[in-house]
Amino acid sequence: MSESWLCKGRVYGWGPKYIRFGTSEKGGAIRYRWSDILLYVERNVCDPEAGSHD
Secondary structure: OOHHHHHHHHHHOOOOOOEEEOOOOOOOEEEOOHHHHHHHHHHOOEEOOOOEEO
């Protein structure tokens, strides 16, 4: 997961949950909890044998 990929996920609403430290919407540091990253990955596992994406 690159920084740009995570940024796009925040903008378009499909990335993992994140925490913004700061008061303005454009400012402040963005951080991710490891548990939220793992949960996002687990929920987006593809099974090529099943032919579907869950």
